[in-house]
Amino acid sequence: MIDKIQNVSSLSLSNGIEDISSEKSSVLGSTALTPGQNTGMNFAQVLGDMATDTMNSLKGAEAMSFKAIQGKANTREVVDAVLEAQQSLQTAMALRDKIVSAYLEITKMPI
Known part of the structure; x- marks a missing residue:
């Protein structure tokens, strides 16, 4: 179960919103997602x-x-x-x- 959330561990609070948004885009990938769509x-x-x-x-x-x-x-x-x-x-x-x-x-x- 730990390996399934490993992307979250690389987030840093000190780097602010930029890291969160870049992490979100790397996790979600390049496909366009609609609200309510299953992403994982x-x-x-x-x-x-x-x-x-x-x-x-x-x-x-x-x-x-x-x-x-x-x-x-x-x-x-x-x-x-x-x-x-x-x-x-x-x-x-x-x-x-x-x-x-x-x-x-x-x-x-x-x-």
Whole structure:
């Protein structure tokens, strides 16, 4: 997911609006876009990719644990894999909580 937003990391606040507009033109390319036209990934894709990455991290930690039981991996590798999986899971849960909270706020809005 990080590589999908790498263009944003090159933006600099100290250089002002010029950098933002040049970055926008490089991201959007030379094609003319109309308002509302899809220019990249949508929210569902980002969430799906994040869920997939989290599941892969959890599966990797489990596989590394099995390797350690078999004597094919050292303790440090297992700890690293488990901590990475824990961080991914905590991030996914925090995002889930924010999405649920936002949904509940939207449902409370008067029509």
